[in-house]
Amino acid sequence: MFILSSPSGAGKTTISHMLLAGDPEISLSVSATTRPIRPGEVDGQDYHFVTQAEFDRMVEADELYEWARVFDHCYGTPKAEIRAGLRAGRDFLFDIDWQGTQQLFQKDQQDVVRVFILPPSLEELQRRLIARAQDSSEVIESRMERARAEISHWDGYDYVVVNDDVDACFAKVSQILAAERMKRARQTGLIGFVRELMR
């Protein structure tokens, strides 16, 4: 379970897309949500669209790794699909914030790798939030506040990568993923291989 978090505007979504496009062994975790499906979205691909009652049942039955309410709707990560994928040797990418990361890590510390992406400077972060927003200075300030709150949790991550160049940042995140796959504890076939070597 490969978690990417960052304040918005630091490039996490771009890096996620690059990772998913370039690596057939990792897939995006599909969240469950109570929000209505939007035109163009596919149930089971963009989200698992569920009723509030079904979502509550999943929370109650501990079927979610992490969940959060954002405004009027709930979002969460169903365990079953991820667990089956992990057992089959697949990796999953999580594009979640510090709260989701804390919950996920609490539930399964062994299988989680946490990567935090930082913008190269405060000025660049402001510039990106302004470029995106086209909104009032109040809205921008509130986005800056959210970004600061997210950044303040940088110490809850295993790796920190500064995104001053998107290709360099992607290369670094890819190196982290590649290295984590070489961790002894993640190589399930190793014990048989070693037994064969020592025959």
Added chain:
Amino acid sequence: MFILSSPSGAGKTTISHMLLAGDPEISLSVSATTRPIRPGEVDGQDYHFVTQAEFDRMVEADELYEWARVFDHCYGTPKAEIRAGLRAGRDFLFDIDWQGTQQLFQKDQQDVVRVFILPPSLEELQRRLIARAQDSSEVIESRMERARAEISHWDGYDYVVVNDDVDACFAKVSQILAAERMKRARQTGLIGFVRELMR
């Protein structure tokens, strides 16, 4: 402190040389030894050549990260030089066996990354040991025994890499080194950088 271990014949020395040649930020840890200097060797570069009395004093004063007696001579890793280098942000490569790795890890778990290189197959390991040895079958069998003993400690390492192709193996080991440098806990300048971002 980046440790590479492997049974002899698995390519560790080649990989070490490639790493040292390609990366100016890592240097080989220079061991202290009681064995006599050989023609062509440079004191302080190949080894720190010391007397047995001096070596004993270093052991007694806990000035070595790890040490071992091999036949008639002692070999060990002086702490002072490594510590000063680490403080200055340098990395050190250790080409040591499982016993040295255990000792080093015991002394400083935080700063140690342990990588184990495995040969691609038993047949290939045998082939390499025979090609090298040009020795009696007894000598070869004793080398195989030492290789098996080394391999049996694969579970004391953070990463395991199979060397079926030296360039691919080098690329993997380099990825591990790069990823480890991105670990939050190893990036000493990060806290100031984050403070600046949240200004």
